[in-house]
Structures are given as structure tokens and as C-alpha cells.
Amino acid sequence: MAIDTPTTTTAPDTTSPAATSPEQPGGDRLSGRARLVLFVLCAAQFMVALDFSVLNVALPVLGKDLGLGQSALQWAVTAFALPSGGFLLLFGRIADLYGRKRLFLTGLAVFGAASVLATLAWGPASFLTGRALQGLGAAAIVPTGMALLTTTFPEGPLRDRALGISGTLLSLGFTVGMVLGGVMTDTLGWRSTMGLLALAALIVLCLAPRLLPESRTPQRPRLDVPGAVTVTGGLLALIYALSTAAQRGFGGPDVWGTLAAGLVLLAAFVVVESKSPAPLVSLPMLKRRTVAWGNIGGLVTFSMMSTVVFVLTLYLQETLSLSPFRTGLVFGVQGIASVLAGTYAPRIIGRFGARRTLAGGLLGQGLFTAALLGVGTQSGALLATVAVSLASMCHLGAIISYGVTVTSGVPDDEQGLATGLVTTTQQVGITIGIPLLGVLATTGDSLFGGVRTVLAVDAALVIVTALLVAAGLARRKA
The missing domain is CATH 1.20.1250.20 (MFS general substrate transporter like domains)
Structure with missing residues (x-):
């Protein structure tokens, strides 16, 4: 929907000229600027959701073109899923420390460049590298975008409306990706699906700098390095194990090994967070x-x-x-x-x-x-x-x-x-x-x-x- 996980206040930087209230005098209507802010944030979420599904119907064609065998096609999805799921908490905390807007823009730039690489891919390695970098960019975009949304729109009807629009576009992005993936693959080829993502990232990147407020925690707590390492490693191992099992079943030693490692790391993360003076996630x-x-x-x-x-x-x-x-x-x-x-x-x-x-x-x-x-x-x-x-x-x-x-x-x-x-x-x-x-x-x-x-x-x-x-x-x- 922000993997932004501060333990201190998340109020936006009020010295920023963009950090203005989205309310009209009536208190329950969006101002013109707030509508633009919401558009930019929702467009970024829509773009990431689109990336999850736009390749699904194109996988058979893509595999033949790049020489990816049937058993390797799942990696077109997994290469994106690993970093996009594994680095969420870490990037959310980094955004707290160094600014959500800054990391949001960085994520957009990485996502756009990676989409260009995937569009121009000349073989399996270059394509999967592009997909992995897309996932890394998404891991920065999603938590910072949601945090910027909730700190811009106060709790109540305005936030409910903003979350409603964001949630609708998130789900719509996933399903529209299926439609566009089929249409574009049949008419323009599978590469056009990746090109569309590059264009979307460019448009949002051009609009975001002047519209979005900067926000971060007022204090600069230490980065919980042990917590970041254990949760990121645990999520990466868990996602890898499940993705590999989807291809070959749960019988392989690498599946059980990485699954066990993921569970152990996540358990260690809970222990670390219970003792950390500045936890990545507050257990209470x-x-x-x-x-x-x-x-x-x-x-x-x-x-x-x-x-x-x-x-x-x-x-x-x-x-x-x-x-x-x-x-x-x-x-x-x-x-x-x-x-x-x-x-x-x-x-x-x-x-x-x-x-x-x-x-x-x-x-x-x-x-x-x-x-x-x-x-x-x-x-x-x-x-x-x-x-x-x-x-x-x-x-x-x-x-x-x-x-x-x-x-x-x-x-x-x-x-x-x-x-x-x-x-x-x-x-x-x-x-x-x-x-x-x-x-x-x-x-x-x-x-x-x-x-x-x-x-x-x-x-x-x-x-x-x-x-x-x-x-x-x-x-x-x-």
C-alpha cells in the first residue's frame, strides 16, 4: 500500500515549501496541490504493481526470444520479487534517516534505468539483471511512497479517500498489467512491456521533485544494522526458497536449506529487535x-x-x-x-x-x-x-x-x-x-x-x- 518503520515521529519537515496541508477550508476536500501529490504517489504505486504482472502473459514468447527454458521462466518473476520483497524494511529505515523524498526519487531513477536495460536485453543474464534492479528500485519506491502519502493526508476522511484511491490503483495495476501484457505482446512484442515501465518511471520522476514534500524523523536514530541484516537475509532466503520450490518442488536440499536459514534469520531478527535500543521494528x-x-x-x-x-x-x-x-x-x-x-x-x-x-x-x-x-x-x-x-x-x-x-x-x-x-x-x-x-x-x-x-x-x-x-x-x- 511503507516500510518505513520509525520509532519516532514521522511528521513531514514543515520547513519544506511543499509540506502543506492537503485540506481545503472545509477540511474534507482535497486541494489542487494535494490532488497532484496523490496522483504522483499513486502513479508510482500503479507502476510497480504493473511490473508484477505485465510479463505474465508474455513469458512464453519472452522465453523463446531470449533462450530461457521453461524451467527458468519463473526467474523472470523471481528476479524482481527477491529484492522488491527483501529490501523493504531496510530501505524504509534508510528513508527515515536520510529523507523519504530523496530515496523515493532514487528508487524511481534505478527503476527507470533498469527498465531500459530489460527492454534492450540481449540475453538471459542482461534481462534478469534488469529485472533484479527493477525490484531494488521498487523496494525503495513503495515504502517511501506510502509514508509520504500518510504524512501528507491526516487521519480521517482524507486519508481514507487517499488510501482508497491508492489501493484501487494498486490492484488495478496488477490486472491492467495482464491486459496490457497480452495486447502489447501480440502487437508490439514483449520488449514493449518493459519500455512502458521505463516511460512511466520517467514521467513520475519529472513530476515528483517539485510536488512532493521531504519528510524524515526529527531525530537521527542509529541504523539497526543487526536487525537490518537479519530481516533482509531472512526475507531473501524465504522468498528464494519458495520461488525455487515453485519450480522444482520442496524436495531439493537447497530449498530446505534456504527455507531453514530464512526462518532462523527471521527468528534472530525478533530477538535482536527485542534488545535493540533503536529497533528497526518496534515489537510492542x-x-x-x-x-x-x-x-x-x-x-x-x-x-x-x-x-x-x-x-x-x-x-x-x-x-x-x-x-x-x-x-x-x-x-x-x-x-x-x-x-x-x-x-x-x-x-x-x-x-x-x-x-x-x-x-x-x-x-x-x-x-x-x-x-x-x-x-x-x-x-x-x-x-x-x-x-x-x-x-x-x-x-x-x-x-x-x-x-x-x-x-x-x-x-x-x-x-x-x-x-x-x-x-x-x-x-x-x-x-x-x-x-x-x-x-x-x-x-x-x-x-x-x-x-x-x-x-x-x-x-x-x-x-x-x-x-x-x-x-x-x-x-x-x-
């Missing part, structure tokens, strides 16, 4: 009921929805033999449904509350995912289109409400930490969903059987999480 914050259950709901809604989109892409192209263009159209309908949901989600939250909306959104996502089990080997495109669109509408409600749930009621001096956890959850969820369940898609006698297995497990996990979140948030604030 995690004890807040809204923070803990809100992030659990966010992790599940992101990871499971990204998995649904991935396996449906396989089903539509490999089982029903749809072209990349027609596959993209299916997800285009899903994108329209996401926009509609994002428009009405803040109103639903205002009426029923963020906690109920989160639990209800998860439940709806799980039930409509279960409806996808009705697709067949000869037909099912219509059912897939309707069910995934309805699941996405519920998913949007869950995305927006989990961001509101986690950040509402948190003191100003802990707001950066709360938004940091939101962004960590978002990125890790998007990153681990496909590797975690993707291996199940190849375990059956056929691809279709594997897809059905993934959908069944996916739906069950989301429904169970919905019930747990509803029960966990039923009591008053912790």
Missing part, C-alpha cells in the same frame, strides 16, 4: 490487535489474490487455449470491477467500519474463489471472468480496509511504523503467494487438476482467515 506495536490482525488479513488477501490471477492465466491459455489478447480481456473486466469497488469501498468503511469491511471482504474473496472450481476443460472463460471480477471487488474492500484498520488510532509518533508494516505485508504478500501455492499447479496428473487444487487451497485459506480476523477484531482496541 505488533501487539496492537488492529495492527496484528489487520496485517494478517492484508497478507492473505494479497498473496491469495495474486495466486488466483497467476493460475487463471495458466488455465485460460494452456487449458482453454485462449490467446494472450483474449486472456488479457478477461482480466480487463476484473480491472473495471476493481475500479468500481475502490469507488465505493470508503463509503462502506464509513458505514460498517474498517474491521467489519476487512472480514467481509476476505470472506467474499474466498467464496468467489471457490466458485472458480466450477470451470471445466472445454469451457469456463465466462465463469472465470465473472467469479474473478467479483472476488476482486471483495479483495479491494479488504485491501483498503486493512490499511485503514492498521493505521487508525495509532499515535502520530508511531504512524510511520504502522504504515511500514502495511507496506511490508503488501509486498511480501504479492511476492510469496505465487511461489507458495504455484508448486501445487504442477503436482497433479494435468495442469487443469493442479489449477483446481490451487484454487481449492486458496479459497479455504482466505475463508478461514476471514473468520479468524472477524473474531480477532471483535473485541475493543488493544
